[in-house]
Amino acid sequence: MLDQLLQFFITGITVGSVYALVGLGFAIIYNASDVVNFSQGEFVMIGAMSAVTLSTMGTPLILAMFGAVIVTMLVGMSLYKFAIKPAAGASVVSTIIITIGASIFLRGAALLVWGKDFYGFPAFSGEDPIYLGSATMLPQNLWVIGVTAVLVIIVLWFFNHTLLGKAVIACSCNKVAAQLVGINVTRMLLLSYGLSAMLGAMAGILVAPITFTSYDAGIMLGLKGFSAAILGGMGNPLGAIAGGLLLGIMESLGAGFISSGYKDAIAFTIILLVLFVRPSGLFGKKSQERV
Amino acid sequence: MSLIEIKHLEKSFGGVTAIGDLSFQVDKGIVYSVIGPNGAGKTTLFNMLCGFYRPDQGEIMFSSDENYPLHQMDTDKIAASGISRTFQNLQIFFNMTALENVMVGCHLQSSCNFIQAMFRTLSVQREERQVHQQALDALTFCGLQSLATETADSLPYGDLKRLEIARALASKPKMILLDEPAAGLNDTETKEMRELLRRICDSGVTVLLVEHNMELVMNVSDQLLVLNFGSLLAQGTPEQIRDNPEVIQAYLGGEL
Amino acid sequence: MIGGMKRLGGFYGISVVFLLLPVIFPDNYYIGVVGAFAGLHIILAVGLNLLIGYCGQISLGHAAFFGIGAYSSAILTTRYSLDPWLAMFAGMALVFVIANIIARPVLKLKGHYLAMATLGFGIIVNIILVQSQNLTGGPDGMGDIPVLSLFGWTIDTDIRWYYVIAIVALLTIWFALNIIQSRPGRAIRAVHGSEFAAQMMGINTSKTKVNVFVFSAVLASLAGSLFAHQQSFVSPDSFSFFFSIELVTMVVLGGMASTYGAIFGAILLTYLPELLVIFEDYEMLIFGGILMGVMIFMPQGLYVGVSQKVAQFYKNRKPAQKQAVSEA
Numbered sequence: 001m002l003d004q005l006l007q008f009f010i011t012g013i014t015v016g017s018v019y020a021l022v023g024l025g026f027a028i029i030y031n032a033s034d035v036v037n038f039s040q041g042e043f044v045m046i047g048a049m050s051a052v053t054l055s056t057m058g059t060p061l062i063l064a065m066f067g068a069v070i071v072t073m074l075v076g077m078s079l080y081k082f083a084i085k086p087a088a089g090a091s092v093v094s095t096i097i098i099t100i101g102a103s104i105f106l107r108g109a110a111l112l113v114w115g116k117d118f119y120g121f122p123a124f125s126g127e128d129p130i131y132l133g134s135a136t137m138l139p140q141n142l143w144v145i146g147v148t149a150v151l152v153i154i155v156l157w158f159f160n161h162t163l164l165g166k167a168v169i170a171c172s173c174n175k176v177a178a179q180l181v182g183i184n185v186t187r188m189l190l191l192s193y194g195l196s197a198m199l200g201a202m203a204g205i206l207v208a209p210i211t212f213t214s215y216d217a218g219i220m221l222g223l224k225g226f227s228a229a230i231l232g233g234m235g236n237p238l239g240a241i242a243g244g245l246l247l248g249i250m251e252s253l254g255a256g257f258i259s260s261g262y263k264d265a266i267a268f269t270i271i272l273l274v275l276f277v278r279p280s281g282l283f284g285k286k287s288q289e290r291v
Numbered sequence: 292m293s294l295i296e297i298k299h300l301e302k303s304f305g306g307v308t309a310i311g312d313l314s315f316q317v318d319k320g321i322v323y324s325v326i327g328p329n330g331a332g333k334t335t336l337f338n339m340l341c342g343f344y345r346p347d348q349g350e351i352m353f354s355s356d357e358n359y360p361l362h363q364m365d366t367d368k369i370a371a372s373g374i375s376r377t378f379q380n381l382q383i384f385f386n387m388t389a390l391e392n393v394m395v396g397c398h399l400q401s402s403c404n405f406i407q408a409m410f411r412t413l414s415v416q417r418e419e420r421q422v423h424q425q426a427l428d429a430l431t432f433c434g435l436q437s438l439a440t441e442t443a444d445s446l447p448y449g450d451l452k453r454l455e456i457a458r459a460l461a462s463k464p465k466m467i468l469l470d471e472p473a474a475g476l477n478d479t480e481t482k483e484m485r486e487l488l489r490r491i492c493d494s495g496v497t498v499l500l501v502e503h504n505m506e507l508v509m510n511v512s513d514q515l516l517v518l519n520f521g522s523l524l525a526q527g528t529p530e531q532i533r534d535n536p537e538v539i540q541a542y543l544g545g546e547l
Numbered sequence: 548m549i550g551g552m553k554r555l556g557g558f559y560g561i562s563v564v565f566l567l568l569p570v571i572f573p574d575n576y577y578i579g580v581v582g583a584f585a586g587l588h589i590i591l592a593v594g595l596n597l598l599i600g601y602c603g604q605i606s607l608g609h610a611a612f613f614g615i616g617a618y619s620s621a622i623l624t625t626r627y628s629l630d631p632w633l634a635m636f637a638g639m640a641l642v643f644v645i646a647n648i649i650a651r652p653v654l655k656l657k658g659h660y661l662a663m664a665t666l667g668f669g670i671i672v673n674i675i676l677v678q679s680q681n682l683t684g685g686p687d688g689m690g691d692i693p694v695l696s697l698f699g700w701t702i703d704t705d706i707r708w709y710y711v712i713a714i715v716a717l718l719t720i721w722f723a724l725n726i727i728q729s730r731p732g733r734a735i736r737a738v739h740g741s742e743f744a745a746q747m748m749g750i751n752t753s754k755t756k757v758n759v760f761v762f763s764a765v766l767a768s769l770a771g772s773l774f775a776h777q778q779s780f781v782s783p784d785s786f787s788f789f790f791s792i793e794l795v796t797m798v799v800l801g802g803m804a805s806t807y808g809a810i811f812g813a814i815l816l817t818y819l820p821e822l823l824v825i826f827e828d829y830e831m832l833i834f835g836g837i838l839m840g841v842m843i844f845m846p847q848g849l850y851v852g853v854s855q856k857v858a859q860f861y862k863n864r865k866p867a868q869k870q871a872v873s874e875a
Contacts, residue, residue: 036659083839090846092658093605097799098842100792105835112828223666223788230663265674268667275664276652341747366746376747384740386804387733395737399749401730405758408729409722415729422730462748 003134008256009249010132014141014210016248017148018044021203022225023232023240024155025196031172031235032192035084035095039103040200041222045110047072047201048213052119061124069201075106076197077190084193085186103222110215121208144206151202152241155195159237168192231271233284243282247271293354294319294466294497295340300349300362302335302521309335310521313349317466317499317514322492324500324508327518328541333501334379336518337468340499341376342366355465371399373465377455377472379501383443389454390439393426396461400425426461432494433457433487449480456487466497473504485511509533517541557807558717558724565713569706579705581821583777586712587770588813590719592797593806594766597723599795600803601732602759603739604654605662608669609794612642612764614676614786616771621689621781622682631695635772639765646764650757669791676783688782695776708777715773719766723806735759736804800841802848811850 022040029037051068055061083102087095123140130137159165170178171188179185203221204213211217228247232239247267254266274282295317302310310332317323325333338344340351342365351361359372375396384392401422403415430436433453438446446454452472459467472488473481481504488511492498502508508515508529515532517524525535532538565586572578591613598604619638623629629637653664677686695702695711702711726732737745738752745752775781793816801812819837823830845852 036662083843087843087846090842093599093795093799093803094842094846096662097796098839100796101835101838101840101842103835104831105839108829108832108835111831223670227663227667230660234659259678261678262674265671265678268671272653272664272667272671275656275660279656279660281660343743366743367749367751370747370749378744382741382744382747384737384744386736386740391733391736395733395745395748395750398730398734398737403730405726405731405762408726408731411725411729415725419729458744458748 004256005253006133007135008252010135010137010141011256012249012252013245014144014207014248015252016245017144018203018207018221018244019224019228019247020241020244021148021151021199021206022221023228023244024152024237025199026225026229027232027235027237027240028155028192028196028199030229031237032168032189033080033084033172034092035099036226036234037079037102037196038096038099038222038226039079039106039218040196040225041218041220042103042106042110043072043076043197043200043218044204044221044225045213045215045218046075046106046204047197048121048204048208048217049110049114049119049215050201051205051208052121052213053114055121061122065205068205069198072197072201072204073194076193076200079197080189080193085189103218107215107218114215116215118212118214119208120212121205123209138210140206140209144210147202147206151199155199156237164191227268227271230281231274233281236281236283236285239281239283246282292319293317295499296350296352296354298350298352300336300339300351301347302332302339302344303347308521310339310346313518313521313523315516315523315526317497319497320492320495321513322488322498322500322511323514323516324502324512325516325518326502326505326508327524330520331518332521333518334470335521337376337470337499337501340369340468341374342369353466370462370464374468375459375462375464375466376468377452377459377470379470379474381448381451381455383451383455385442385444388440388442389435389446389450390423390426390430392443392454393429393458393461394422396429396458397422397425399462429457429461430454432460432490434483449476452476452480452484453487456491460491460496464496466499467491468499468501470501471503472500473502473507481507554728555721555724558720561720561807561810562717565717566710569709577818577821579709581817583705583709583712585814585817586709586716587774588794588797588817589716589810590712590770591767591794592801592809592813593716593719593723594763595794596798596801596803596806596809597726597735598759598763599798600805600809601727601739602735602756604756604760605658605795606665606760606763606791607662607788607795608665608667608672608791609763609767610786610788610790611669611672612646612767613771613774613790614672614781614783615642615645616768617775617781617786618676618683618689618771619768620772620775621692624693625689625691631693631776635769638772639768642764642768643761646761647757650760651753654753654756654760666788666791669788673783673787676786683783686783688780688784690780692775692779692781694779695773702776712773712777715769720806720810727806731755731758739804796838800838800849802851805848805851807854808848808850812848815849 022044025040025043026037029035047068050071051064054064054067059067079102083098087098124143125139127138130139159169167183168188168191170183171185175185224247228244229240231247232243250270251263251267255263258266293316298314300310300313325336327333335344339346340361342361346362349362353359353361353372353374355373361369384395401418403418407415427436427439430439433456435450435453435457438450456472473484476484485507488498512529515529516526517532517538519541524541525532525538568578568582595609598606616638619641620631620634623634623637624631649668653661656664676683683689702708734750734755737748737750738755742752797812797816798809800815802808823833826833841849
């Protein structure tokens with residue numbers, strides 16, 4: 001039982017890392033522009049698919065990854081410039097529909113470029129399993145967990161210890177005040193969307209060797225990333241990461257010990273129960289409306 | 292005859308005492324004002340009176356047709372007992388017209404339920420006509436009858452303040468809580484507000500007022516309560532308060 | 548003025564159009580078949596609009612109630628040989644209970660958290676439908692659902708289904724229009740405007756929200772049962788998260804807090820995919836582009852946006868008749 005637990009834990013943290021990256025992307029865009037970007041999952045898909053394409057064209061792995069990230073960042077920034085910025089001031093529900101439209105649009109584009117096929121990607125450093133007690137781990141799992149950890153540290157360092165990062169936070173607190181101290185809000189928002197897209201693309205690239213990717217692979221990932229961000233408290237980056245990891249582990253344990261068909265139902269039920277007890281997520285701030 | 296009796300009321304928010312051991316009475320049929328510096332606890336007091344917060348200690352007894360323990364009741368039940376209110380930050384229903392806003396105020400004066408509404412029974416049609424008229428009367432009382440069909444989000448601030456009052460009056464309350472009704476109004480509007488407040492009181496509704504505009508308060512009030520740091524500093528008629536040295540020191544700055 | 552003709556003028560107009568279309572265009576696929584689908588979507592969208600548009604809540608899981616209604620009818624008529632109308636009623640009763648149970652805790656949440664909770668609920672129901680093979684036939688669905696008949700008149704042709712659905716849709720629209728202009732309707736809109744003020748007017752805001760939620764859920768269940776008998780086959784694919792999103796899109800695209808907007812959105816989103824089929828592989832791309840375009844340039848919704856512009860046009864052109872127009 002115990003070694004089963006370890007196995008599920010490893011799978012859970014791997015999957016959870018992906019959810020954490022997607023959730024972090026949600027949190028960053030939400031913080032910057034008060035928008036829940038339902039096309040976040042498509043960033044993951046585009047990153048993975050672009051990397052596959054570049055790699056099959058003969059580009060070495062690192063460059064393919066780099067290229068894929070650049071492509072996705074351009075997509076993310078275009079999303080802001082052409083879909084979100086022109087609709088500034090629209091209601092929450094309207095903006096949700098815009099991002100849903102964007103998600104459908106991106107999937108439609110992916111369908112044209114890549115068709116309905118599934119695509120694979122070679123593992124970064126081979127497929128020889130690593131043994132941890134009686135649990136097995138692929139080297140790719142280590143890559144996923146490791147790179148996610150590095151990315152998270154970089155992002156947190158960026159927001160907490162660089163002037164640029166603080167400028168972005170300033171924009172999310174009060175756009176007008178930020179402008180008055182000389183911050184170019186549009187540039188900061190472009191940066192946020194680009195950063196969010198980068199994280200999504202990395203998540204896609206990291207996990208492509210483990211699960212095949214296709215034009216609609218982004219949907220469920222987007223949903224899970226959103227759930228992770230909500231579970232942790234919408235807008236809290238650390239919360240999104242914690243939420244992602246928790247979600248991955250819950251899913252894995254549920255699949256392992258109860259039923260793999262019901263694993264998503266179990267995960268969502270737990271999220272619902274958490275929300276009933278803590279209506280602003282695990283680490284979210286309770287907003288007090290003042291009358 | 293006291294309408295509201297407040298005994299040893301206390302409320303803290305995470306270590307900060309907003310209201311500390313407050314006790315006072317409000318008599319029926321008067322204009323009773325609560326004044327004090329910002330942060331003195333006035334809005335907290337109002338929020339406890341209408342059930343948005345529960346006090347940590349103490350009682351609020353409302354004696355109209357029955358004795359109601361307001362400190363233990365939910366807001367909608369408090370409203371049903373005969374208390375209505377306006378808000379410091381306007382809580383107008385911007386998604387409706389001025390008339391519809393006031394028609395919501397008639398909620399307690401009408402009774403049609405969901406099923407009856409679905410089928411638009413004869414009693415529903417009758418009730419709609421009644422509510423329409425009652426709302427129009429409340430608007431007229433506040434001088435807003437010409438704005439009935441305008442959507443609320445197109446109305447200027449001064450009219451919205453009066454609209455909130457019209458809406459609060461439509462439920463035919465025994466007591467109305469007005470939270471800074473003159474805030475942001477110019478001199479003419481303030482004068483009109485003063486007349487409106489007097490008319491409300493003359494129509495038999497007890498008025499409990501929170502206000503910063505001293506001229507308005509001194510002119511329109513029958514009784515005053517001065518709060519400072521959540522405690523009662525002084526109580527009495529406007530003349531008594533005006534001459535009270537502690538009040539002058541704490542709040543009025545020595546000049547009136 | 549709340550005169551009957553003035554208030555329901557649009558409704559009578561729509562009724563005439565709905566009822567006469569198959570007469571004017573007989574044997575037309577786009578009217579008889581697609582029109583019936585549009586009718587089901589109208590029932591769903593009008594109900595959902597009461598919750599999202601008028602009450603200001605959000606539900607990203609409404610397909611679940613559509614599905615529970617459909618599967619209740621399917622299971623009770625095929626496995627337990629229950630009379631189809633009783634099965635439909637049983638489905639609505641089941642949804643009534645389920646919606647009441649989950650509405651109370653869920654509607655205490657706000658904004659994105661509420662969206663998440665309804666989303667999660669929808670997905671959970673969908674997974675249950677897929678996984679309970681013995682009961683629901685699993686991902687392959689259930690077929691051989693018996694026909695629905697009314698006093699011996701079997702509803703088994705396209706045209707008969709069109710009229711049955713049209714009548715239920717018109718009834719739904721009538722209910723919605725009646726509710727909006729009434730005490731409960733104003734309570735619903737007040738909850739959206741300001742929960743604090745609504746409570747202060749004596750409105751029990753959580754009971755109001757729960758009532759609207761349950762009402763729209765039961766309507767969805769009714770539509771689901773009709774759907775099951777019309778198709779004589781159900782599968783979980785029709786009751787997925789995508790359909791929930793499609794329903795919300797219908798409401799928002801047409802214009803929220805507008806019953807006519809919801810009708811317009813339902814019709815538009817039923818016919819648009821039919822029209823876009825000609826673009827084959829480009830269908831998804833164009834559809835996504837249209838959604839984005841409409842919401843960016845007319846965020847208040849197509850129907851509401853256009854009717855506001857029309858009203859503005861008339862207001863500017865005829866100042867003498869301004870009084871009459873502003874009452875419209």
